[in-house]
Amino acid sequence: MPNNKKPAGGRPAKNFDPYARSGKSGPKSGSRSPGHRGYKPESEAPAKKARWNADERAERAASGGGDRRSYGNDRPSYGNDRPSYGNDRPQRGERSERPAYGQRSERPAYGDRNDRAPRGDRTERPAYGDRAPRGDRPSYNNDRPQRGERSERPAYGQRSERPAYGDRNDRGARSDRPAYGQRSERPAYGDRNDRGARSERPAYGDRNARTERPASGDRNARPSYGNDRPSYNSDRPQRGDRPAYGKRESGYGDRPREERAPRADRSDRPAYNDRAQRSDRPAYNASERPPRRDDRGGSYERPGFKASDRSDSKFYPSREHKGAGRVHGDQKGHFTPEDDVVLERLEAQAIEATDVDGVSFGDLGLGGNIVAALTALGAASPFPIQAATIPVVLEGRDVLGRGKTGSGKTIAFAAPTVELLMKQWAQSGKSGGKRQIGRKPRALILAPTRELALQIDRTVQPIAQSVGLFTTQIYGGVPQYKQVGALQRGVDIVIGTPGRIEDLIEQGRLDLSEVAITVLDEADHMCDLGFLEPVQRILRHTKDGGQKLLFSATLDKGVATLVNEFLVNPAVHEVAGEDQASSTIDHRVLVIEHRDKAAIIEQLADRNGKTLVFARTRAFAEQLADLLDDAGIPAVSLHGDLNQGRRTRNLAQLTSGRVSVLVATDVAARGIHVDDIDLVIQADAPDEYKTYLHRSGRTGRAGKQGTVVTLIPRQRQRRMSELLERAEISADFVDTRPGDELLRELAAL
DNA sequence: CAGGCAG
Numbered sequence: 001m002p003n004n005k006k007p008a009g010g011r012p013a014k015n016f017d018p019y020a021r022s023g024k025s026g027p028k029s030g031s032r033s034p035g036h037r038g039y040k041p042e043s044e045a046p047a048k049k050a051r052w053n054a055d056e057r058a059e060r061a062a063s064g065g066g067d068r069r070s071y072g073n074d075r076p077s078y079g080n081d082r083p084s085y086g087n088d089r090p091q092r093g094e095r096s097e098r099p100a101y102g103q104r105s106e107r108p109a110y111g112d113r114n115d116r117a118p119r120g121d122r123t124e125r126p127a128y129g130d131r132a133p134r135g136d137r138p139s140y141n142n143d144r145p146q147r148g149e150r151s152e153r154p155a156y157g158q159r160s161e162r163p164a165y166g167d168r169n170d171r172g173a174r175s176d177r178p179a180y181g182q183r184s185e186r187p188a189y190g191d192r193n194d195r196g197a198r199s200e201r202p203a204y205g206d207r208n209a210r211t212e213r214p215a216s217g218d219r220n221a222r223p224s225y226g227n228d229r230p231s232y233n234s235d236r237p238q239r240g241d242r243p244a245y246g247k248r249e250s251g252y253g254d255r256p257r258e259e260r261a262p263r264a265d266r267s268d269r270p271a272y273n274d275r276a277q278r279s280d281r282p283a284y285n286a287s288e289r290p291p292r293r294d295d296r297g298g299s300y301e302r303p304g305f306k307a308s309d310r311s312d313s314k315f316y317p318s319r320e321h322k323g324a325g326r327v328h329g330d331q332k333g334h335f336t337p338e339d340d341v342v343l344e345r346l347e348a349q350a351i352e353a354t355d356v357d358g359v360s361f362g363d364l365g366l367g368g369n370i371v372a373a374l375t376a377l378g379a380a381s382p383f384p385i386q387a388a389t390i391p392v393v394l395e396g397r398d399v400l401g402r403g404k405t406g407s408g409k410t411i412a413f414a415a416p417t418v419e420l421l422m423k424q425w426a427q428s429g430k431s432g433g434k435r436q437i438g439r440k441p442r443a444l445i446l447a448p449t450r451e452l453a454l455q456i457d458r459t460v461q462p463i464a465q466s467v468g469l470f471t472t473q474i475y476g477g478v479p480q481y482k483q484v485g486a487l488q489r490g491v492d493i494v495i496g497t498p499g500r501i502e503d504l505i506e507q508g509r510l511d512l513s514e515v516a517i518t519v520l521d522e523a524d525h526m527c528d529l530g531f532l533e534p535v536q537r538i539l540r541h542t543k544d545g546g547q548k549l550l551f552s553a554t555l556d557k558g559v560a561t562l563v564n565e566f567l568v569n570p571a572v573h574e575v576a577g578e579d580q581a582s583s584t585i586d587h588r589v590l591v592i593e594h595r596d597k598a599a600i601i602e603q604l605a606d607r608n609g610k611t612l613v614f615a616r617t618r619a620f621a622e623q624l625a626d627l628l629d630d631a632g633i634p635a636v637s638l639h640g641d642l643n644q645g646r647r648t649r650n651l652a653q654l655t656s657g658r659v660s661v662l663v664a665t666d667v668a669a670r671g672i673h674v675d676d677i678d679l680v681i682q683a684d685a686p687d688e689y690k691t692y693l694h695r696s697g698r699t700g701r702a703g704k705q706g707t708v709v710t711l712i713p714r715q716r717q718r719r720m721s722e723l724l725e726r727a728e729i730s731a732d733f734v735d736t737r738p739g740d741e742l743l744r745e746l747a748a749l
Numbered sequence: 750c751a752g753g754c755a756g
Contacts, residue, residue, distance in 0.1 A: 055754090121753095334755075448752065448753075449751095449752065449753080450752095450753080474756080475753085476754050477753090477754085477755065480754085497752090497754090498752095498753055498754090499752090499753035499754040499755090500754055500755095501753095501754090502753090502754075502756090503754040503755075506754090524753085528752090530752070530753075531750085531752075531753075534753075616750065616751080617750065617751080620752055638751095639751080640751065640752065640753085665750090665751055665752085666750090666751055666752075667751070668754065668756095671750095675754080687750085
């Protein structure tokens with residue numbers, strides 16, 4: 001890696017700026033141009049890379065992570081495995097502006113892989129001849145960025161050769177095309193390992209198997225992967241248009257201020273009894289949990305707890321255990337019907353807090369510094385959900401918190417978590433402020449998306465800083481070394497996404513054994529297929545008996561599995577009286593002709609306020625963004641096919657108002673806070689009512705008016721009305737065609 | 750399907 005690009009040397013610090021190093025704004029970008037002085041060094045990169053790998057290997061070996069040793073060996077075969085790769089390369093020459101191979105080589109970290117896959121014409125690739133659509137799709141990352149210079153972007157027309165939106169699915173059928181089809185077989189991220197015979201492998205360390213496996217394994221299996229979506233991620237930092245990755249521009253990070261989100265309707269959900277896990281839970285507990293609860297005698301008796309114990313959610317008399325590491329001494333594990341009661345509460349007896357008038361954060365038990373930090377964040381006095389949960393969390397109890405989107409959940413768990421850590425630290429005689437090298441994190445906050453993790457950190461970091469604690473973000477899509485560096489220097493609170501966190505655990509670079517407080521934001525989602533297992537594995541690495549906090553606007557029985565394994569005596573705390581009726585969101589359903597979809601979206605998005613468009617697939621999201629952009633409506637996209645740099649940047653563009661339309665997949669559905677989004681368009685209707693609630697929760701915040709327009713084809717009306725019923729939302733269904741006055745009215749809102 | 754490590 002070029003010397004001038006040595007961010008690690010700097011101060012990766014707690015708030016690692018993923019883009020700082022990309023030089024997007026710096027002089028660095030220039031060196032990537034061919035002919036430019038800096039270009040040559042890059043072409044030498046391959047050699048450097050080798051060196052880097054050697055170092056890395058050594059480092060890994062030293063750190064006991066020698067498991068990835070074969071890493072370097074795999075690479076050589078890489079090219080051989082992917083013959084088609086060579087075909088694409090020729091173009092690289094033409095793409096002077098592209099960092100080309102050099103860039104990649106100099107980059108020790110992951111995320112660069114896409115660079116390899118040259119984008120653009122794949123005509124030479126016979127096998128994929130029929131994949132016209134793909135070839136047309138230039139790299140999202142490379143092309144869309146420079147809106148100004150749009151000229152070089154393939155005209156939309158070109159893209160239109162692509163079948164329809166959903167075309168991507170077609171590809172799945174192609175046997176020779178491993179990419180999507182194969183990917184879809186894989187239920188979830190965590191399962192990917194199956195290919196490596198993961199099942200036989202115990203939890204971690206599976207990495208080894210994967211690495212040692214002859215490359216043929218998955219390399220061959222997914223040869224086209226990189227080629228397929230090569231350009232999306234070619235990380236091209238330059239791009240001066242990007243506003244400095246300024247953190248928290250325009251309150252972007254402050255989730256707490258969000259406003260109402262319809263609350264989940266749990267009444268019509270199938271009875272809890274339907275859940276399979278239910279019946280076998282006792283057995284499950286007995287066999288799987290023992291290790292965790294050993295410290296409590298190995299048995300699982302949990303004293304039944306009385307509902308009456310918990311009728312007052314707001315102020316529990318303080319109990320002995322405060323802080324992490326507390327042991328539920330009097331609570332023995334052991335499955336009892338009471339567990340059901342707890343979960344049942346998710347349905348019914350949730351504890352509600354209403355009166356928060358006159359209550360201050362200080363009253364809730366938070367210290368002066370933290371209160372001051374909260375004030376600085378714009379949180380002068382506690383919101384209901386905060387008043388309801390903070391005291392309980394401070395008490396050291398496990399908590400299930402349900403607060404509407406934007407009700408202030410982040411602060412609800414962040415503030416007391418920091419308070420507890422601080423006290424714990426003070427008690428241990430250590431003083432805050434001084435960073436102790438290598439100290440292990442004592443709190444972990446997990447979020448389902450990187451953007452959300454980043455956002456949470458923007459709220460937690462200042463609070464933690466106020467009492468001398470450090471936070472660090474651990475998420476994928478960016479080089480890991482800065483994150484690792486931060487961990488090595490010592491961190492108190494880790495905030496991140498499951499993938500990278502588990503990855504670093506496997507590498508032996510992240511030790512969660514001291515984590516006494518674990519928070520799952522969007523907890524119900526974290527229990528969805530694909531997330532649940534990784535989350536469970538991660539939680540098992542945290543300290544036994546550690547406190548667990550589960551938060552979500554749509555917290556439901558889906559979290560039962562986690563609750564049963566990790567929580568002790570939890571109760572649901574939520575806020576009363578805020579339902580859809582009190583919402584400031586206007587819901588509309590437009591029944592349209594599928595072929596009119598693009599035109600209608602265009603007409604709806606042609607407006608002044610900030611507009612968030614949700615699409616079901618990445619491809620469609622990208623396509624729509626391009627469509628709008630080409631129609632003269634500046635739009636950017638946000639989805640998983642973009643590299644993290646673009647993701648963060650594009651989101652920032654909406655936040656800052658630089659662009660007023662963001663077309664996203666459900667990455668942006670949960671938690672993301674952007675001020676003043678007054679229109680949410682669901683280009684594709686959501687499948688789940690919870691998704692509807694979360695998506696629509698991106699607007700109508702802070703008491704402002706918001707509108708949610710959902711486009712559905714005629715045949716989906718029934719499904720849609722059922723979904724709305726579950727969400728307890730009422731909306732008119734209106735047959736709509738392009739040009740209708742209604743569209744103009746909605747756009748004007 | 751989308752999301753989440755890397756390569």
